[in-house]
Amino acid sequence: MKRILLVSGLCGLLVAPGALMAAEFGKCDQDTYPLHKAVAVAAHEAADTVDGQWWKESMPKPLDEAAKAEKAGDYERACEIIMQVEHEGRAGYVQAINQRGAGPRF
Amino acid sequence: MKIKKWLASLGLIGLFAVSSVSAKTDPETDRKSFVDYFKNRHSGVEMSAYMNGAYALNQAAYDEWLSIEEFPPYELALGEGEDIWNTPFANGKTYQDCFDTTPEDGLRAKYPHWDDSRKQVMTLELALNECRSANGEKPFGWKKGKIASLSAYVAFQGRGHMIQVSIPNGDALAAYEMGKEFYYTKRGQLAMSCADCHVYNSGNKVRADMLSPALGHTTHFPVYRSKWGAMGTMHRRYGGCNEQVRARSFKAQGPEYRNLEYFMAYMNNGMETNGPGARK
Numbered sequence: 001m002k003r004i005l006l007v008s009g010l011c012g013l014l015v016a017p018g019a020l021m022a023a024e025f026g027k028c029d030q031d032t033y034p035l036h037k038a039v040a041v042a043a044h045e046a047a048d049t050v051d052g053q054w055w056k057e058s059m060p061k062p063l064d065e066a067a068k069a070e071k072a073g074d075y076e077r078a079c080e081i082i083m084q085v086e087h088e089g090r091a092g093y094v095q096a097i098n099q100r101g102a103g104p105r106f
Numbered sequence: 107m108k109i110k111k112w113l114a115s116l117g118l119i120g121l122f123a124v125s126s127v128s129a130k131t132d133p134e135t136d137r138k139s140f141v142d143y144f145k146n147r148h149s150g151v152e153m154s155a156y157m158n159g160a161y162a163l164n165q166a167a168y169d170e171w172l173s174i175e176e177f178p179p180y181e182l183a184l185g186e187g188e189d190i191w192n193t194p195f196a197n198g199k200t201y202q203d204c205f206d207t208t209p210e211d212g213l214r215a216k217y218p219h220w221d222d223s224r225k226q227v228m229t230l231e232l233a234l235n236e237c238r239s240a241n242g243e244k245p246f247g248w249k250k251g252k253i254a255s256l257s258a259y260v261a262f263q264g265r266g267h268m269i270q271v272s273i274p275n276g277d278a279l280a281a282y283e284m285g286k287e288f289y290y291t292k293r294g295q296l297a298m299s300c301a302d303c304h305v306y307n308s309g310n311k312v313r314a315d316m317l318s319p320a321l322g323h324t325t326h327f328p329v330y331r332s333k334w335g336a337m338g339t340m341h342r343r344y345g346g347c348n349e350q351v352r353a354r355s356f357k358a359q360g361p362e363y364r365n366l367e368y369f370m371a372y373m374n375n376g377m378e379t380n381g382p383g384a385r386k
Contacts (some may be wrong), residue, residue, distance in 0.1 A: 013364040038158065053293050053354050088295070095297060104136075106143045 028079035033070065036082045043089025052092030058084060116339050125380025129227055133273050133372055140305075140373050148309060157323030157380045163309045164316060171384065179227060180258055180330040180382045183337045190252060195241040201256075204237035207360065208262045212267030218368045219271065220278035227281050227364040231257055231339055235359075248358035249342035253329045258337055261328065261381030269325065269379060271372045278382045285369025288362060293354025300366075303347075315386060324371045324384030 028036045044059050046052075062081045069078035144156070147161060161171040191209070194200050197239035207213045217230035229251050235245035246253035273279050294298045294354040301314070301320070308319035327340040334342075341358035344366060354364040 054295065057190060091295075095292060099291040099299075100295070102287055102292070102299065104139070104143075104290055105306070 006021060023038055028083055029076075030075045033078055033082065036079065036086065037066070040086035041106050042084050043093065045089075047089050047092035047096065050093060050096040052089075052096040054088045054092035059089075133279070136286065137171040137373055138373060141321065143305065144308070144319055148319065154205075154378070156319060157325040157377055159322060159326065159383065159385065160309075160316045160318035160323070162318065164229065167316065169339065174384050178330070179332075180328075180337060183255040183330065184262055187254070187255040187257070187262075191258045191259055195238070195243050197241055199241050201234065201237055202244050204233070204240065208257050209263035212264040212379075213234075214257075214264040214381065215267035215269055218340050218364065220274055220368070222274065222277065222311065225277050226361070227278075227368040229359065229364055229367055230260065230342075231341070232364070234260075248339065249345070250286045250334070250336055250338050254337035256340050257328045257339060258382040259328075261379060265380050268376050269371055269374050269377050271368065271375055273372065274350060281365045282372060283368055284361075284366070285365035288366045289369055294348065294351035296351040296353075298351040320370070320373065322374060322377055324367065325372050325377050325379050326381045329383040331383045331385050337382065 026032065041059075041063075043055075044052075048052065066078045066081040066085070066097050069075070069081065134259065141153075144151075145153075151162050158168065158171070161168040191201050202208065205213055207216055214230060217233065218227050220226075221228045229247060234256055235248070235253065238245050246256070273282050289300045292302065303317045304323065307317050310317055327343070328337050328342070330337050331343075339358065341363045344363050345355035345358060362381040
């Protein structure tokens, strides 16, 4: 029983990041759209925790547009928007971390 | 053996302390290296010319600007500002009652400064609006319109006074450091800092416009910008700059922009004020 639990736990650990990676870099379609949307929102929330610049301005409008596209069944458009939102959240996070304590280059 | 370990530990602590101290520079060292950078970058430009912004770097643009200054577009704002300044509040008091310096004696050059009782940077526009509030009047907006006209009048009357920003204590130094970090931080979707344009690329062109040098930036505000077709305060311009690099702009007269103004004005210490200005 212990061995089964251990193996299933290990498999879970291996599979979970894989699923996230698929959401991050994988194809976005009708099936994977909800996962991409969750990752996009999480990326922006992460950027917010480090005072990243882009989350507040760039998220609400595109999310509305993506929701409209999803409602209309246009997953190609919805995915295009949500991938952009995800990219901005990540970039906002990285920028905020990289630029802490910035100073002159001379 | 124990002594050796102690010595090694002490040596490491010493090294750490030295590196920590050397990593922190003082504002005056910052200012000197800032000024030296521009002296090297634009070697033919006199220090006093930097108060003219981008026009210091190009003779043809300078000549064109001089002809604009013959009938300056900020003239109407000066008249409006004078009227506002001289009109008593409903309680009979005037703006002058809020200040111990007259515009003619360089009220403009007294700002920004560190207010230690409030632990914050005070700017001219903030002081003017607080004067209104203290006398029962509704404050003006922060970026344009009457506040810009009033600020323009104060600046014009005090032309030629020297910027002498001081950093009196640790709290003021912290505000300066925040302003400095803001200035050099890349932000927005274009990942550009204030310095990327106005330090490292000053004098280069962005499409048809020349990027003005940071040295002298705070001498001539508020400005009449042809793009706006109106007057605007320094914080209006800050917001525009942030948005141009696709970044979130901050609130005019919020702590971010006030600290930024404090840092930028310190970099301009020793320069004459010549506001208001006319810019593209």
